[in-house]
Amino acid sequence: MSRSSTPIRRTLMRMIFLSCGVVLLVTSCAFCAYEFLTFRQSSIQQLQILSRAIASNSTAALAFDNPEDAAGVLTAFRADPHIVAAALYDAHGNLFAVYPQGLAVQGLPSHAGEGYTGAGYTFSRTALTGFEPVAEGSKQLGMLFVESDLNAMYARIRLYALIVVLVGGVAVSLAYLISRRLQHRLLQPILALAQTTTAVAERHDYTVRAARTGAYEFDLFTDTFNQMLTQIQESEGKLQSQVSRLNLLQHITHATGERQDLPSIFQVVLRSLEENLPIDFGCLLLHDDVSKTLTVSAVGAGGQDLARQIGLSPGVEVPIDANGLSRCIAGQLVHEPDVEQVQFPFPRRLAAAGLRSVVFAPLIVESQVFGVLVSTRRAAHSFSSGECEFLKQLSEHVALASHQARLHGALQQAYDDLRQSQHTTMQQERLRALGQMASGIAHDINNAISPVSLYTEALLEREPGLSERSRNYLTTIQRAIEDVAGTVSRMREFYRERDSQLTLERVQLNRAVQQVVELTRPRWSDLPQARGAMVDLQTDLADPMPEVMGAEHEIRDALTNLIFNAVDAMPTGGTLRVRTRKTGGADSEARAFIEVTDTGVGMDEDTRRRCLEPFYTTKGERGSGLGLAMVYGMIQRHSAELEIESAAGQGTTVRLSFPAYGSSVVVAPKAQQVIVNRPLRILLVDDDPMLIKSLKDTLQEDGHAITASHGGHQGIEEFSAAAKRGEVFDVVVTDLGMPHVDGRKVAASVKGISPTTPVILLTGWGQRLIAANDAPAHVDKVLAKPPRLHELRAALAELVP
Amino acid sequence: MAVLKGALRLVLFAVAGFMVYPRGLAADTPTEDQVQAVFLYNFSRFVEWPAQTFATPDDPFVIGILGSDPFGARLDEAVRNEQVNGHPLTVRRFHNLAEVDNCQILFVDRSEIARIGQILALLDHRSTLTVSQADGAAQRGVMIQFATENSRIRLRINVESARASGLTISSKLLRPAEIVGKGAKE
Numbered sequence: 001m002s003r004s005s006t007p008i009r010r011t012l013m014r015m016i017f018l019s020c021g022v023v024l025l026v027t028s029c030a031f032c033a034y035e036f037l038t039f040r041q042s043s044i045q046q047l048q049i050l051s052r053a054i055a056s057n058s059t060a061a062l063a064f065d066n067p068e069d070a071a072g073v074l075t076a077f078r079a080d081p082h083i084v085a086a087a088l089y090d091a092h093g094n095l096f097a098v099y100p101q102g103l104a105v106q107g108l109p110s111h112a113g114e115g116y117t118g119a120g121y122t123f124s125r126t127a128l129t130g131f132e133p134v135a136e137g138s139k140q141l142g143m144l145f146v147e148s149d150l151n152a153m154y155a156r157i158r159l160y161a162l163i164v165v166l167v168g169g170v171a172v173s174l175a176y177l178i179s180r181r182l183q184h185r186l187l188q189p190i191l192a193l194a195q196t197t198t199a200v201a202e203r204h205d206y207t208v209r210a211a212r213t214g215a216y217e218f219d220l221f222t223d224t225f226n227q228m229l230t231q232i233q234e235s236e237g238k239l240q241s242q243v244s245r246l247n248l249l250q251h252i253t254h255a256t257g258e259r260q261d262l263p264s265i266f267q268v269v270l271r272s273l274e275e276n277l278p279i280d281f282g283c284l285l286l287h288d289d290v291s292k293t294l295t296v297s298a299v300g301a302g303g304q305d306l307a308r309q310i311g312l313s314p315g316v317e318v319p320i321d322a323n324g325l326s327r328c329i330a331g332q333l334v335h336e337p338d339v340e341q342v343q344f345p346f347p348r349r350l351a352a353a354g355l356r357s358v359v360f361a362p363l364i365v366e367s368q369v370f371g372v373l374v375s376t377r378r379a380a381h382s383f384s385s386g387e388c389e390f391l392k393q394l395s396e397h398v399a400l401a402s403h404q405a406r407l408h409g410a411l412q413q414a415y416d417d418l419r420q421s422q423h424t425t426m427q428q429e430r431l432r433a434l435g436q437m438a439s440g441i442a443h444d445i446n447n448a449i450s451p452v453s454l455y456t457e458a459l460l461e462r463e464p465g466l467s468e469r470s471r472n473y474l475t476t477i478q479r480a481i482e483d484v485a486g487t488v489s490r491m492r493e494f495y496r497e498r499d500s501q502l503t504l505e506r507v508q509l510n511r512a513v514q515q516v517v518e519l520t521r522p523r524w525s526d527l528p529q530a531r532g533a534m535v536d537l538q539t540d541l542a543d544p545m546p547e548v549m550g551a552e553h554e555i556r557d558a559l560t561n562l563i564f565n566a567v568d569a570m571p572t573g574g575t576l577r578v579r580t581r582k583t584g585g586a587d588s589e590a591r592a593f594i595e596v597t598d599t600g601v602g603m604d605e606d607t608r609r610r611c612l613e614p615f616y617t618t619k620g621e622r623g624s625g626l627g628l629a630m631v632y633g634m635i636q637r638h639s640a641e642l643e644i645e646s647a648a649g650q651g652t653t654v655r656l657s658f659p660a661y662g663s664s665v666v667v668a669p670k671a672q673q674v675i676v677n678r679p680l681r682i683l684l685v686d687d688d689p690m691l692i693k694s695l696k697d698t699l700q701e702d703g704h705a706i707t708a709s710h711g712g713h714q715g716i717e718e719f720s721a722a723a724k725r726g727e728v729f730d731v732v733v734t735d736l737g738m739p740h741v742d743g744r745k746v747a748a749s750v751k752g753i754s755p756t757t758p759v760i761l762l763t764g765w766g767q768r769l770i771a772a773n774d775a776p777a778h779v780d781k782v783l784a785k786p787p788r789l790h791e792l793r794a795a796l797a798e799l800v801p
Numbered sequence: 802m803a804v805l806k807g808a809l810r811l812v813l814f815a816v817a818g819f820m821v822y823p824r825g826l827a828a829d830t831p832t833e834d835q836v837q838a839v840f841l842y843n844f845s846r847f848v849e850w851p852a853q854t855f856a857t858p859d860d861p862f863v864i865g866i867l868g869s870d871p872f873g874a875r876l877d878e879a880v881r882n883e884q885v886n887g888h889p890l891t892v893r894r895f896h897n898l899a900e901v902d903n904c905q906i907l908f909v910d911r912s913e914i915a916r917i918g919q920i921l922a923l924l925d926h927r928s929t930l931t932v933s934q935a936d937g938a939a940q941r942g943v944m945i946q947f948a949t950e951n952s953r954i955r956l957r958i959n960v961e962s963a964r965a966s967g968l969t970i971s972s973k974l975l976r977p978a979e980i981v982g983k984g985a986k987e
């Protein structure tokens with residue numbers, strides 16, 4: 001039995017025992033009291049009878065004064081062993097005889113004579129004593145005193161106590177047996193019911209039923225209880241399905257929340273419905289508000305075949321029929337319990353596939369229906385109202401999730417754009433600062449090497465009797481100067497300010513590679529060497545290479561980044577190979593490749609997949625995660641392609657592939673020819689005395705008349721003074737960057753005085769001006785510093801024929 | 802109140818104690834004659850006379866003394882106002898046999914014992930209890946004889962004579978007595 005049955009049992013037992021016990025006790029007490037009293041009475045009677053007999057027998061002894069006889073008579077008291085003392089008194093109250101013989105007289109009443117009123121029997125605590133008159137006829141002859149102990153009574157009382165205990169014991173056992181029997185009948189239904197309730201409470205199993213026992217009112221009770229259980233079971237069932245639907249809703253919401261793109265959201269919704277609600281076929285239709293059409297967007301994984309069969313594959317347009325779908329488009333949940341009865345085309349299509357119950361749930365965002373969730377089952381009337389409600393709620397969630405996915409996409413796009421532009425801006429800022437600095441340095445270097453270049457060229461050209469050694473040295477100096485100039489110009493070019501719009505130019509990839517390799521030398525050669533690592537850089541350039549259309553500086557930046565990454569991947573050194581090659585002929589299919597290959601740590605699958613993401617880096621603080629992103633940006637702007645081959649520990653190859661621009665044009669270096677100009681009057685304007693001196697020296701040697709002026713201001717004065725004299729200079733050569741009055745102003749003044757006089761501008765910044773061919777106003781020719789003699793000659797020949 | 806009660810009880814006890822002061826068994830011992838007088842009277846209670854003994858209910862119960870009277874006034878004292886079954890007790894003294902009349906108990910004095918045969922013959926068929934203190938009286942047909950043993954008076958009873966006279970002697974009386982004659986324990 002369960003533990004809850006004990007108290008009721010025990011209580012019942014206790015009640016029975018208590019009532020039995022009380023009844024028994026009262027009865028026993030009454031019985032004992034009665035017995036006690038009657039026993040007293042009978043004791044007295046017995047004693048009286050005996051005493052009377054003996055008194056009557058002792059009359060003669062008294063009458064004839066015979067104490068011996070009296071004593072003899074008294075011995076008759078022996079018949080009762082409880083009589084402990086007896087005494088006979090004569091008529092005068094004097095003691096006459098005692099029993100038993102030799103009894104101490106002190107214990108006896110001293111006197112009992114005629115008319116003694118002590119007659120009668122009294123109980124004391126230990127004894128029953130009595131006086132009996134001794135009379136013959138009417139004549140009282142004396143008194144008899146008897147004393148009986150109460151042992152008999154006490155023995156009796158003990159007996160009674162024993163009987164009471166025995167009877168009580170038997171009665172209690174009987175009561176126990178009987179009550180057990182009765183209890184069983186009474187308790188059985190209660191306990192059975194209790195057991196059922198315990199089962200219900202502990203296991204939450206509402207399918208159990210209490211058995212009817214046919215006892216008293218319990219059946220009524222049991223029936224009511226069972227009825228209650230049935231009700232609980234029903235509502236429990238309802239609750240259970242509600243909860244499971246809620247779980248499903250939660251599950252779907254969770255699943256959709258994890259996804260950001262519409263197709264996978266729709267897929268997960270349909271799959272969950274198919275598996276868990278479940279439905280037999282489900283699909284999602286998207287509504288185009290403009291064209292008023294419904295298009296199948298997704299079909300549940302389990303219903304693909306069926307969809308194909310009834311022509312509902314993704315992309316198929318569904319006509320909006322007048323009833324069901326149009327009501328749904330209007331924002332209502334439409335439930336068709338049996339489409340057999342419906343005559344519209346879409347339901348008929350479903351019916352043809354054996355799908356009879358249909359629910360259309362609208363997907364509404366901001367009171368716009370953008371889609372319909374179609375759920376179907378084969379059995380007619382198989383969607384309960386709870387399920388319809390669930391589908392409605394689900395459609396709201398799906399709508400919300402879709403909306404969010406769209407928002408998320410838009411946000412992601414905006415964010416990416418923002419980051420891209422931020423990155424670009426940052427880069428531009430950095431480059432602008434570097435560019436400005438580089439320009440300043442380049443200008444100064446160009447100025448500084450100009451005399452060296454000029455004198456070297458002049459010496460080589462004209463100095464008679466130059467030893468072979470001198471010529472060799474001078475040639476080396478000239479090449480070194482050329483290199484310096486080239487480096488400076490490349491540096492300036494590299495940090496040139498970015499144009500906001502990409503201006504495409506023809507780019508020679510080989511040249512770009514060579515430039516970048518040279519420029520990054522410190523990074524791949526010097527720094528690793530300092531660490532004791534050795535990077536072996538090999539270039540393998542195809543010749544000829546087709547040119548490509550692009551922004552050379554961007555391509556160089558990208559190559560720089562690839563080389564940096566390769567070096568980073570080889571912390572203990574290795575081989576870095578930069579290769580160019582081409583495919584295809586001169587047709588439009590032709591492509592030009594640059595490959596950067598290292599023997600470094602390589603990338604695992606995950607890194608390889610993500611390395612193009614902006615800010616993705618495995619280098620922690622040292623990395624920015626922008627390098628490859630930038631490369632990728634360049635690739636996209638150039639309609640180029642990017643390929644990365646890598647495996648962990650296997651090194652990496654990054655391949656850039658550009659569409660080739662026409663066929664390869666190999667520009668043969670023009671043969672240097674010495675142009676001889678007629679002698680000219682030249683005004684030379686520069687703030688650098690070294691430059692003025694070297695230019696003057698070399699040009700004078702060509703036979704020109706040189707007037708040198710230090711600074712723009714002086715130059716303008718000189719020119720106007722000469723003009724006033726009528727001796728206008730044939731040509732003006734001026735530096736661009738001068739304090740106070742720069743080359744532009746000089747040019748403007750010159751043209752203001754004499755518009756036909758050509759102006760040649762020398763500039764340490766000049767490369768760009770030259771490349772863009774956008775010389776400032778009033779300037780006829782721009783020449784880069786350091787000026788080359790042959791270039792100057794060519795310019796003079798061109799301007800002053 | 803309780804104190805008062807306790808004091809009262811004490812006084813009562815004291816008084817009671819004084820009153821019940823034992824008088825002792827040995828009060829002045831009565832003479833032999835006195836005792837015999839009382840005994841004589843007592844016999845009336847232990848002997849049953851035939852119903853026709855008395856003609857009327859008012860007839861006196863007569864204790865007769867034959868011969869010299871050893872009891873004197875003491876007997877009269879003892880029977881004064883006494884009754885036996887409603888019959889008033891009287892004492893009559895007979896100086897000779899001729900005087901002897903209707904009486905229920907006849908004490909035959911020692912002085913008359915010589916004529917006991919005559920007396921008994923006279924009393925034959927009369928329901929008269931004969932008593933005597935003379936030695937051997939019982940053997941000679943007197944129903945009850947006083948005998949002194951150890952200074953106590955004992956009874957000797959001739960049951961046969963009594964029965965012959967139609968008297969029933971109570972067994973109580975027989976028990977302490979010595980039975981004489983036929984039926985006596987030898």
Ligand SMILES: Nc1ncnc2c1ncn2[C@@H]1O[C@H](COP(=O)(O)OP(=O)(O)O)[C@@H](O)[C@H]1O
Nearest residue numbers: 565569602611617618623624625626627628652
């Ligand atoms: N040549 C390479 N070898 C191995 N891993 C590379 C290589 N190039 C790029 N990676 C991986 O791609 C990540 C992204 O590179 P990148 O965009 O240049 O950022 P950064 O170099 O600042 O980390 C690097 O952190 C690195 O894990």
Ligand SMILES: [Mg+2]
Nearest residue numbers: 564565627628
């Ligand atoms: Mg990098």
